[in-house]
Amino acid sequence: xxxxxxxxxxxxxxxxxxxxxxxxxxxxxxxxxxxxxxxxxxxxxxxxxxxxxxxxxxxxxxxxxxxxxxxxxxxxxxxxxxxxxxxxxxxxxxxxxxxxxxxxxxxxxxxxxxxxxxxxxxxxxxxxxxxxxxxxxxxxxxxxxxxxxxxxxxxxxxxxxxxxxxxxxxxxxxxxxxxxxxxxxxxxxxxxxxxxxxxxxxxxxxxxxxxxxxxxxxxxxxxxxxxxxxxxxxxxxxxxxxxxxxxxxxxxxxxxxxxxxxxxxxxxxxxxxxxxxxxxxxxxxxxxxxxxx
Amino acid sequence: xxxxxxxxxxxxxxxxxxxxxxxxxxxxxxxxxxxxxxxxxxxxxxxxxxxxxxxxxxxxxxxxxxxxxxxxxxxxxxxxxxxxxxxxxxxxxxxxxxxxxxxxxxxxxxxxxxxxxxxxxxxxxxxxxxxxxxxxxxxxxxxxxxxxxxxxxxxxxxxxxxxxxxxxxxxxxxxxxxxxxxxxxxxxxxxxxxxxxx
Numbered sequence: 001x002x003x004x005x006x007x008x009x010x011x012x013x014x015x016x017x018x019x020x021x022x023x024x025x026x027x028x029x030x031x032x033x034x035x036x037x038x039x040x041x042x043x044x045x046x047x048x049x050x051x052x053x054x055x056x057x058x059x060x061x062x063x064x065x066x067x068x069x070x071x072x073x074x075x076x077x078x079x080x081x082x083x084x085x086x087x088x089x090x091x092x093x094x095x096x097x098x099x100x101x102x103x104x105x106x107x108x109x110x111x112x113x114x115x116x117x118x119x120x121x122x123x124x125x126x127x128x129x130x131x132x133x134x135x136x137x138x139x140x141x142x143x144x145x146x147x148x149x150x151x152x153x154x155x156x157x158x159x160x161x162x163x164x165x166x167x168x169x170x171x172x173x174x175x176x177x178x179x180x181x182x183x184x185x186x187x188x189x190x191x192x193x194x195x196x197x198x199x200x201x202x203x204x205x206x207x208x209x210x211x212x213x214x215x216x217x218x219x220x221x222x223x224x225x226x227x228x229x230x231x232x233x234x235x236x237x238x239x240x241x242x243x244x245x246x247x248x249x250x251x252x253x254x255x256x257x258x259x260x261x262x263x264x265x266x267x268x269x270x271x272x273x274x275x276x277x278x279x280x281x282x283x284x285x286x287x288x289x290x291x292x293x
Numbered sequence: 294x295x296x297x298x299x300x301x302x303x304x305x306x307x308x309x310x311x312x313x314x315x316x317x318x319x320x321x322x323x324x325x326x327x328x329x330x331x332x333x334x335x336x337x338x339x340x341x342x343x344x345x346x347x348x349x350x351x352x353x354x355x356x357x358x359x360x361x362x363x364x365x366x367x368x369x370x371x372x373x374x375x376x377x378x379x380x381x382x383x384x385x386x387x388x389x390x391x392x393x394x395x396x397x398x399x400x401x402x403x404x405x406x407x408x409x410x411x412x413x414x415x416x417x418x419x420x421x422x423x424x425x426x427x428x429x430x431x432x433x434x435x436x437x438x439x440x441x442x443x444x445x446x447x448x449x450x451x452x453x454x455x456x457x458x459x460x461x462x463x464x465x466x467x468x469x470x471x472x473x474x475x476x477x478x479x480x481x482x483x484x485x486x487x488x489x490x491x
Contacts, residue, residue, distance in 0.1 A: 006407060007384065009426040010449055015373065017434055021446040022373040024439065028461040 308371040315363035322363075323356045330372060334379045340452040341383035342390065343398035354382040380451065400452040406477065407449065433483045437476070444472050 306325055314322035334355055338348040358378040368374030387400060434442055443462070447453040455473075459466050 005426060009430050011381065011384065012427040012431075013434060013446075013450060014431050015377065017431070017442070017446070018377055018450070019370040019373040021443065021450070022370055022376055024443055025447075025461070026372070028443070032461045032463060 312363060312367060312371060315359065316367070323360060326356060326359060326371075326375065327352075330375055333372065334375060337376055337379045337451055338383040338386075340454065341380070341398055341400040342387050343400075344390075347386050347390065348383075351379060351382045351386055354386075355379040358382065376451070398452070399454050403448050403452045406473070407480075429483060429487050430480075433480055436483075437479070441472060441476055444469060445476050448473060 306329075311322055311325045311329070314325060331352065334352055335348050338351040339345070342348060342351065355375060355378045358381075359375060362374075362378075366374070384400070387398065434445055437445060440462070444458055447458045447461075448455070455466060455469055458469050462469065
C-alpha cells in the first residue's frame, strides 16, 4: 500500500518537470554518444597511426620510393589497404592521449575528449594555409573515388563541434582529416570547414550564414553549378567562397549532405586523383550513422 | 554495412509535424512516432516491466494513448508527453503482472531504495493518503539542482539503472550513488519538515 502511494505521488510529478528532464536527458545522451564516438575513433586512429607511421618510416629510408601524393598507387578497392584515419590534429593531442592511456586506462573512459580540442587555438586559420578570396573552380568530372565519410556531431558551444573523416582507402591520400567549426556568437553563425589532405589544409569559410540559434536546421551543401563548385547554406541560400587548393594534383569534390538528428550533421567527401578515375569502387564507401550502435 | 544513398535516408520529421499528423487523424502519426521514439520509449518500459513482450504491448498502448489524446492535447514537448503515457502504461502492466506472480525489475529496485526510510508502521499509508504527498515531492524536486533533478527523475520516475545514469552523466558510479544518498536524505528531511512520521 505504501509503495503504491509513493508510486502514485512520484507519478504525479508535474509535466513541466518531466519536460525539463526529457530535454536535459536528450542533451546528456547526445553528449554521452559523442564521448563514446570520440573514444572509438581515437582508439582506432591510434592503432592506424602507429601502423601508418611505421610504414612511412620504412618507406622514408627507401630513396627510390619517396612519399608524394602523385606516386601513390591508385585504389584497388576491396578493403585490403588499411584505413588511415588521423584524428589527432597536433602532436600534443596525440601525446596527451598516450599519456592518459599510460597513466590510467580506466580514467580515460571518463575523460571528455572534447576537452582536448576545446581550447586549442585552431592552427587552420593561419593565413598561409589558405588563399583567401579566390573562388575555387573544380574541374567537372563525372567520377572519382569515395574515400571517406564522417559524422559531424556538434554542440552549440563555441568551437566545440568537430568532425572527422575516416579514410576508407588511403592509397592516394597520405593524410586526411576534417574539422568543422561553428561559432554561435550572438545571432551570427560562423562555420569553418577545414580539410587536410597530404598535409595541406583547405579551408572553406561559411561565415555569415545567418543561422538562428536553434542550429537544428543548418543545412550546408557543397554543390556543383555551371562548372564551378560552391558551398551553400540551404537555410539562407548564401553562396560561400571556396578557397583555392594549394596542391594542384589533388582534386577534391565535396558533396555535403546534412542529416538532421538534432545536432548531428553528416557529410560526404569525394576525393580523387586523376589516376584514380577508373578505379572507382563505391563499395568502399561506408556510411556510418552517428547514433548507430 | 552497405552504402546508403541520400534518397534512401529517411529523416525523422519534427515533433510539430508529428503532432499535426495526430491532429489530422493521419495514421502516419503513429508510424512517425514509432520511427523517432520507439527506442526511447521501449527503454522506459523495459526498466519497469523487464519483459520485451510486455514492452511491445506498452508501446502499442502508448501509441493508442497518444492517438486518443491528440486532439485535444497539443503537447509542448512530445517526447515528455509520450514518456508519461508510456510510464503509466508500463506501471499498469507491471502491477497486473505482479498480481499474477512476483516479478522484479529496476522499478521495484528503485522504489525499494525509497522505502528504506518510509514509515515502518502500517498507519503511514493512511497518513500519506491524508496529506498531499504529491505536492511535497513536486516541491522537493523543484528545489533540487539540475543535476540532482536529473538523477532523481532518472532513478525514481523512469526507474533507470544506475549504470545508465552514470553513462549519461559521464561520471563514476560512486559519484552517482553519493548523489542518490544525498537526494534521499534531502527527501527525508523534507518529509519530516512536512510532519510525515518517518
